[in-house]
Amino acid sequence: MTLLLAIETSCDETSIAIVRNGTGSRPTEVLSNVVSSQIELHAEFGGVVPEVASRAHLEMLEPVLAQALAEANVTPDDIDAVAATHGPGLIGALLIGVSAAKALALAWGVPYVGVNHMEGHLFAPFLEAPDLEPPLVVLLVSGGHTMIVHLKAFGDYKILGSTIDDAAGEAFDKVARYLGLGYPGGPLVDKLARDGDRDAIRFPRGLMDEGLDFSFSGMKTAVINYVRKNRDAENADLCAGFQEAVVDVLVTKTMRAAEQVGANGVCLGGGVAANSRLRERFAEEAAKRNLTCLVPDRAFCTDNAAMIASAAHWRLQNDGPMPLDDGAIPNLKLV
Numbered sequence: 001m002t003l004l005l006a007i008e009t010s011c012d013e014t015s016i017a018i019v020r021n022g023t024g025s026r027p028t029e030v031l032s033n034v035v036s037s038q039i040e041l042h043a044e045f046g047g048v049v050p051e052v053a054s055r056a057h058l059e060m061l062e063p064v065l066a067q068a069l070a071e072a073n074v075t076p077d078d079i080d081a082v083a084a085t086h087g088p089g090l091i092g093a094l095l096i097g098v099s100a101a102k103a104l105a106l107a108w109g110v111p112y113v114g115v116n117h118m119e120g121h122l123f124a125p126f127l128e129a130p131d132l133e134p135p136l137v138v139l140l141v142s143g144g145h146t147m148i149v150h151l152k153a154f155g156d157y158k159i160l161g162s163t164i165d166d167a168a169g170e171a172f173d174k175v176a177r178y179l180g181l182g183y184p185g186g187p188l189v190d191k192l193a194r195d196g197d198r199d200a201i202r203f204p205r206g207l208m209d210e211g212l213d214f215s216f217s218g219m220k221t222a223v224i225n226y227v228r229k230n231r232d233a234e235n236a237d238l239c240a241g242f243q244e245a246v247v248d249v250l251v252t253k254t255m256r257a258a259e260q261v262g263a264n265g266v267c268l269g270g271g272v273a274a275n276s277r278l279r280e281r282f283a284e285e286a287a288k289r290n291l292t293c294l295v296p297d298r299a300f301c302t303d304n305a306a307m308i309a310s311a312a313h314w315r316l317q318n319d320g321p322m323p324l325d326d327g328a329i330p331n332l333k334l335v
Contacts, residue, residue: 002080002316003031005068005104006309007061009097010089010117011144012038012048014060017305018072018079019127021313028130031072033299033306036060043183047173054092061100068305076108081321083312086114087332088144094328102324111321113312117303118334121269122151123314124300124307132265132294137258139282141250142270143169143186146214148257149334154314157335160257161212168246169272171216175223175242179235189239190275196240198277201226201233203245212253212260219245243277251281258291265292273301 008015017033038056042048069075084101087094098114105112121140126132136151137160146169147162166174169186176185181192203222206215223242227233258266266286272278279295286293300307 002313003074003078004081004083004309004313004316005079006083006115006305006312007097007101008085008117008120008303008305008308009057009061009093010085010087011093011303012042012053012056013303014038014057014064015303015305016061016064016068017309018068018074019306019309019313028127028310030127030306031074032068033304034064034068034071035299035302035304036064039184046177046183048090050090050092053090054096057093057096061096076104079108079110081105081111081113081312081316082108083113083115083308083316085117085120085308086326087329088117089330091328091330094330098326098328102326106324111316112324112326113316114322114326115308115311115315116332116334117308118145120307120311122149122157123311124269124304125267125294125296127300127306127310128296129294132267132292135261135263136265136267137254137261137263138267138269139250139254139273140270141168141268141272141278143167143173143272145270146216146250146272147334148212148254150257150261150263155318159335160261161214161253163214163216165215165217166220168214168216168250169270171220171246172243172272174220175239178224178227179238181235186272186275189243190277192236193240193243193277196234196236196238198240198244200237201241203241205245205249208249208252212257214249214253216246243275247275247278247281250278251285254282255285255289255291259289263291265294267294268296269301271302274298
């Protein structure tokens with residue numbers, strides 16, 4: 001059995017998890033998954049400030065590490081390997097986590113593994129459903145990425161579609177900012193949309209009938225133009241209509257992709273996978289098609305170190321440890 005400690009600092013969450021075993025091993029057990037959010041720090045700026053994020057990671061790493069070890073009821077002597085997200089992400093934030101992980105690996109005399117953040121999201125569903133088997137189609141949707149991935153086998157991926165402009169989470173944030181809702185925009189739009197009529201305002205569905213790529217910039221602009229012409233429009237209806245348009249495109253294209261490649265099932269991943277309407281529609285449409293569907297717990301949708309540990313376990317088994325001169329790669333690609 002392998003006890004792996006993983007660090008995630010790609011953006012604005014400082015997370016450390018300790019996981020026993022991982023994908024490909026039975027059973028997988030998350031012993032701890034501590035996440036320290038920086039939302040309040042960045043709220044006054046209306047978005048993530050890289051320098052602020054890096055400093056916060058430095059301040060929080062030690063207490064988060066102590067909490068993760070305590071919750072898992074283990075000591076450094078029990079750890080068999082250390083992993084960290086080495087990209088993509090904010091370079092300063094990544095370097096904090098990578099440097100800490102390599103230092104721990106060196107001090108504890110254990111292997112180090114660098115993990116692709118997006119691959120971590122791909123492995124997140126297997127923390128809850130270890131018997132889930134590829135091939136699968138995974139919708140990865142966050143503030144920085146929106147893509148449909150064909151997970152043919154562990155380590156074998158093909159991007160079937162991606163955004164040509166804004167990511168879905170970015171579009172949510174921009175609409176929220178324009179409406180004066182605050183930061184982070186996605187959860188605020190989701191909350192307000194529950195009190196709105198999703199059929200009151202029908203916004204366009206970008207590229208709905210054109211392949212598997214996404215475009216959310218025009219959908220965001222449609223909201224802005226509507227508000228300029230209809231100053232008395234209710235924010236709840238605006239949020240409900242916009243959210244429905246985004247979700248409609250995301251779900252429709254994912255199901256289309258699953259049909260095209262003959263996938264066994266579909267999964268959600270990424271921060272926007274915490275959106276209540278997306279989770280509802282995703283499960284409904286998968287059920288209509290008799291597809292196996294996994295909508296992860298919200299704790300495994302947002303950035304967290306448990307998903308990094310799951311991917312790292314597989315990488316360690318199949319590729320072996322990485323050298324300690326391995327760096328951080330802010331623009332690291334999935335494939």
